[in-house]
Amino acid sequence: MARQDDPRTTDFLVLGSGIAGLAFALEAARHGRVLIVTKRAPEDGSTAWAQGGIAAVVGPDDSFEEHVKDTLEAGAGLCNPDTVRFVVERGPAAIEFLVRSGAEFAHLQGKAAGYDLGREGGHHRRRVLHAGDITGAEISRALIARARATRNITFLADHHAVDLITARRLGHAQDACLGAYILQTATGTVLTVLARRAVVLATGGAGKTYLYTTNPDTNSGDGMAMAYRAGAPVADMEFMQFHPTCLYHPEAKSFLISEALRGEGGTLRRRDGTAFMEGQHPLASLAPRDIVARAIDAELKRTGDDFVTLDMTHKSRAFLRKRFPNIFDRCLQYGIDMARTPIPVVPAAHYTCGGVVTDRSGRTSIPRLYAVGEVACTGLHGANRLASNSLLEGVVFGRAAAADAGALAPREVPGVPPWNPGAAVPQDEGVVVTQNWDEIRRLMWNFVGIVRSDKRLTRALRRLMLLQQEIQEYYWAFHVTRDLVELRNLVVVADLIVRSAATRRESRGLHFNLDVPDRDETGWGKRDTVLLRGREGPLTRVRCGEALPERLG
Ligand code: SIN
Secondary structure, three states: OOOOOOOEEEEEEEEOOOHHHHHHHHHHOOOOOEEEEOOOOHHHOOHHHOOOOEEOOOOOOOOHHHHHHHHHHHOOOOOOHHHHHHHHHOHHHHHHHHHHOOOOOOEOOOHHHOEOOEOOOOOOOOOEEOOOOOHHHHHHHHHHHHHHOOOOEEEEOOEEEEEEEEOOOOOOOOOOEEEEEEEEOOOOOEEEEEEEEEEEEOOOOOHHHOOOEOOOOOOOOHHHHHHHHHOOOEEOOOOEEEEEEEEOOOOOOOOEOOOHHHHOOOEEEOOOOOEOOOOOOOOHHHOOHHHHHHHHHHHHHHHOOOOEEEEOOOOOHHHHHHHOHHHHHHHHHOOOOOOOOOEEEEEEEEEEOOEEEOEOOOEOOOOOEEEOHHHEEOOOOOOOOOOOHHHHHHHHHHHHHHHHHHOOOOOOOOOOOOOOOOOOEOOOOHHHHHHHHHHHHHHHHHHOOOOEOHHHHHHHHHHHHHHHHHHHHHHHHEOOOHHHHHHHHHHHHHHHHHHHHHHOOOOEOOEOEOOOOOOOOOOHHHOOOEEOOOOOOOOOOOOOEOOOOOOOO
């Protein structure tokens, strides 16, 4: 039996089992052994929760130009146009990869008639491939099955990365990522896992920093926090996307009402039945998410109502049942027959547009450390992600990173010390963790939500400073557990979001500050908000999607 201090070695260590991590693993397995570490079961991440679908140019009346244009428009001037083109042009190949892997997308009457394409906010064409309203679950099922059948891939479920192991932390002048310390959640043992070629962050986003979210419990910003602690720059964290339509019901937790409903003509209405998006944007209820979420927020504040409604009663029950079986059944479970009654909805935190800065191969600033999927900031989303571009980004960057990392020569990784628990003892008051967790999420919702102000951001920063201190002390004093590791990451990411929001002196896309309500086209409009640990102020020389400068700081 391996002793606790025997390091386990693989070629590629992938942290996370969503679409991006699996796409990486499936391609990298041709070059060496891949170990996928996942916090819970492989299907428990946010990929499996994606409802709407995956955007790609496959329709006869669509073009790369139009997909690029819609992405840039949603991104409110901050996307990296080269990254946008890079991703959009690889869309058809990404779909082929998924289909080859066994994913089944809905077709029009018979396969020969082509895909049944949906539409979502900000898209001027039907270009969203779907599997009813369980597209993410279908993709996740297919990729996991294929990975399980691939000889070079192993899953390590119910294990949680605590921190990255880097050469610099071990005192070497030349930095590189060597592996990670991994907590076995059932036993509390911390394993040392080394990667002979590369470590890949595919850990997803940070929706759990907010009280109300459409995300699963796993989205606690682990990869962003670990990369930041290890010295990689993190960018554009102020752009947290709030999905306009999360089901409002006392018993429904985090249940998304897909934007694809609005793509089928759904109308947002006040509780008195009047529509309110007309006149606010040419696409009305189908406007980009930042605009719709802000409009709903304004309505709720003005009327004092708890929710607005999404009206689908123009569609037949037969159509709704067939196209949105999951949403239809879930609503019915809560007593809402969506064919007869408008659905009560509210906005909720949905997608982290910012993340660890990468180039177009998924490389971070730390050699042999890659970041793919929601954890990364590639320049694709800019200040607001276009709906259904995230699954596409996951496949494209998972595969691009594998092509790059596959070419790396394997190296030996000697001299890595085992995890040192210091003088830590078993936790005595779990309530500290739950209390702090709750406090962070509530203060982020109240002070750093859809509409921000300088005063609210200052209040949030002050409280987070205290919480960080308290959590750090607790972390060093007690044995690590999954909840404690997540809490430690959550507070770092919350702090990054607030500091990024306070740094950007303009309003753009998903970031709206009452004290600086306009866009600054010449200054901030051209810059990502890039933060680096140990450095005062943002790094202005770094741009998401471009190769990173040799020396940072
Ligand atoms: C949705 O189905 O509305 C979510 C799709 C996305 O976030 O891209």
